[in-house]
Amino acid sequence: MAKHRRNPTDRTTTVVHRKPSLDFSVTGLIYCSMMMFMGLAAINSQANLLFGVFGLMIGILLISGVISRLVLKKLAIHRVLPENTEVGQTVTVTYQFENLKKFWPSVSVTIAELDGAEGFTKQPMSYMLHAAGRMTASVPTELLPKRRGLHELDRHQVSTSFPFGFIKRAIERKTKDSLIIFPPLAKVDPRLMQLCKSAENTGSVMRPKYGGMDEFYGVKEYRRGENTRLIYWRRSTRSGVLVSKEMTQVSPPRLVLMVDTYLANEEPDSYANVEQTIAMAASLASQAIDDGLLVGLVAWSNGWISFPPERGKRHRVDVLATLAKLPKNTQQPITKLMDEAHPLLESSTTGVVFTPGSISMSLGDRVRSSIVIVSATSMQNKAWFRFNKSVDFTTCMPANQQPKLKD
């Protein structure tokens, strides 16, 4: 009955339905009318069977209230959330309804999240048909994340209109969970990846390093204690001396992503550019780490944060989580960013600057320097990053950074 209406053009807010703790449905009103009619019929005709039916209907109405309370009683609900997800990518959240009652079942229960709903295109809710006594029912539900950031799923509302839909009962509960939503990740054009690698290739340190097992380097005489697997048997039989292979470690390219989130003005387009910047950085970071590159990060998050170039899944999550949580930056322009990133830009490292502004480099600059600049406003980025069409950069910032959009 209690529904929040919103302007259909307002796509920035997610409607949160909050039901009153006790409500009477239209069905209930119809039932009450029928009950009164039955009572009148009984009084008018004085038919005892009708008096019985009238009493029966009263009893059903009363027990409806009791059962609706019973259904929600001793019903523990746990969320099974993924570790992380990304904007524009459907995520499955599983709700586990654990019925702690010994005898009575819980039937037809709806759960709706009250907090953290703004992170999704619609209010997270799920429906459990049935959990018998002392049993657990797992109900998956699919959500489409809308905003990056850390979303606290704190309060939720459990409601039911069981058994007959006359009375709707709802209770609020607190179960703290959090879900981090990464910025939208795009498919990165291989040419950009190549550009990042080639930028580093111009450096002098692209030499193989001793050790490792990546590439064949040469042969040497086998020494006792060395790995027998490295013995080069064919050469050994020819030479009559045990010869072993010498392998090298190929140093992967190192990238340092410099993410400029400076908001030049309060225009919605500027916000969208910043979001696109962050999304592009996240996309490149994700792709690069997946390709085995070492990726570092420098960005402003109420203070400068920098990750030295590393690789691995854990590092990927850290980088993306940091990008997901980046706050609104109206203080630190790109020059400061470059200053902060300077210590990480060693000679073996490619710097990639992501900026919402319009900065372009000449061909000479590109050749001379090992820095790649990706601008949100340039046409080039559309070729480099292919985002899901459902991604809307005007709404994918955290809710507290959302500017007012024009209709």
Next chain:
Amino acid sequence: MYDIRQFKPTLYVLVLMGFIGYAMAAESIGFFIFPVALVLLNAWMVRTGRFAPLPRWLANLATLLCLTWAGTQVMGTRQTAILVIGQFLVFLQLVKLYEQRANRDYAQLLVLSLLLMVAASINTASLLFGLILISYLFLSLYCCLLFHLKVDTEHARFAMALPDSVRTELTLRQDQRNLSRSMRRLTVLVSSAAVVTAVLVFLFFPRGMGQGMLGPMQMSPAQSLTGFNDEMSFQRIAAITQNTAEVAWVQLEKDGKPVEGTQLLLLRGTTFDIYNGDDQDAQWQWSRSRVLSISNTSERVGTSTAWQSPTYGAGPAVWKQTIRLKPTGTAALFAMAGAYSVASESDLSIRQSMSDEILQVIEPINSQITYTVLSRGTLDPSNTRTPAQAWTLWREMRDRLAQESGMEQRPDLGLRGRGRFRRRSVIDPSIAAYAMRPEVTNGLASKRDQSAEVTDLDEQIAAAIERHLQTQFTYTLDLTDTKRLAGQDPMAWFLSDQGRRGHCEYFAGAMTLLCQSLGMQARVVAGFKCDEYNTLAHQYMVRQSHAHAWVEVLTQRGWLTYDPTSGRSSPPPTAIASLWQKVKHAFNYLEFGWQQNVVAYDNDNRENLVANLNSRLTNTAIQGSGAAKSVHEWLQFGGLFIISSQLLSAFMGLILIVLIVAVAWFVVEKWRLRRRAARIGLDNLPASDQFKLARQLGFYDDLMRLLERHQIVRPNHLTPLEFSESLAYLPNEAFRTIRRLTGIFYHIRYGRRELTGPRQRLLGNVIQKLQQDLSTPADGQSAG
């Protein structure tokens, strides 16, 4: 996921039950066969996937046609409106069944079915219907629960827009797991609460107020007995004998002792003395002359006041009849001959005819009444008034009362009877001629002075005619003969050579006319002759099929009763009943209880109940206060202190010992369980889980200890399963038992299964047997 499979079958059963209940209430086999067949056909089509819903326009057209038909039925026929509405509801449900598409259609079906049962419950009050109604209500609750779930799930599916990939067979199984059991539990809960409330409302809701405020729901009484009004068309009595419906339950006592069914019960309803013959207005009809309608002043009787005959009282025998009469739609009050006192549980205005002692109420009986009549068993012997004398007496009484009250006329002494006033029966000459035959009256007819109203020969003549009819005529209920009577007096036909067979009306009418043709005073009595005695209820059960007609003739000893009908006299009823009769009696008794306690429950019953409850509560309170007072006095007794202090000390000591033992037992039990948990390897679990599993896994601990006694110890690096597999060297039986026990161990330890008490004991027995199996080879070896 979210599939309520149970809903549709339940809905079909519910609709079927509604149809059956309605057919029962309407007593129409057609409304049973036709709709049930269509429902079953629909169910088959839906189940086999052949069903295609009717187009909406066609369904709407069919509904409009049904509505028109129902309207014409209500306006054009004399059928009860509620029955027509029921028929309309049946058609609507059939249309909906063949139109079913969405939840809206199912909801309409549910509501229509419920309304149909309401219509049926207004129309009938039989026990069988009551049982069907109760079952129906429980099933409808179950169906409503399922329907609500179906609506909710579909709403949820729509709201969440879950793709099919999420709705897997696994989730479907999860939903269905114990769903039926849960729904049954909830249905029982809902039903119990609803029934309790229904009983409370039924018992305590005030009755009587607001009755008829919305107009009558039935256009005519559900049941009306024909043949007991002032006119009786020919064969009315015979017609109602085709019906076995109940009319009344009668508890009979003679001189204060209950009569256990050993007596034929003859209940007089009304009498007729005028035969209209070939009258154009009322052909072949018996009517009650105005003289017979002369009655004393009507009196209002109730629970506190009884009607007493102003002229005579008890005779040599007193027959007390407690009669529970169902609605008959007539004014006749049935009672044995010679009624002189009537009391009723409800307010009634009763009058008794002066001439034939017939009891009547002012208004037709349209609701069940219970009344008690005291009768002498025979008509008043002093009442030898002829109709002419009665007529004179009435005129005198009317004038006297008018004079006393200052009114011109007392309307409540009114004459009943409609149509033209006729003083005598129209008797066919052939009947008069027949009466003069010597074999009919043994020649006494010719000796009788036909101008005299009463002679000393009348009793013999009447007895002779009765005997003649009983012996020379045949009883039959075949009514097809009447078709051949076109234009012929049925009484004359009956006495002719072509006739000589018929039912009680022929016999009684013929005898009456034969007597009247001889100048005697005679009349036909319509009533019930009942021989059906219910051994469980200890009451006579009067049915319509017991309707009977007999004759009363005025003699010098007063009006005497004659029953000339041949072949209908059944053997005297006995109290001994066969098994089938017992079953029948049991059902009838239940019906009786249902009628008496449920259908006939009224405001008086309610007030009695409330008064009883009130008095019991008051008594309980008084008794409680008395007991408290006596305890108080006892406590104030001086010597009590010493005894009580000693007793108190002993009691405290006992409590202390019990407490210590309980605590010790608790501690030992915990210690034992903790040790067991450690032995089994549960010591890493939380304490509550440890204790719970240790209790459940006692058998496994016993098994390990048993094996230890045989120097078989599980190494720490082996899991229980591996350990059990490593015992293959043991005898086969023992090895299999250990494997099985290990399997159970896993089910409990990791599968959340629980052992019941009996199962734990069973496992204890298995371990004992295992001990024997393990000991046997050793014994054998030692013996060897």
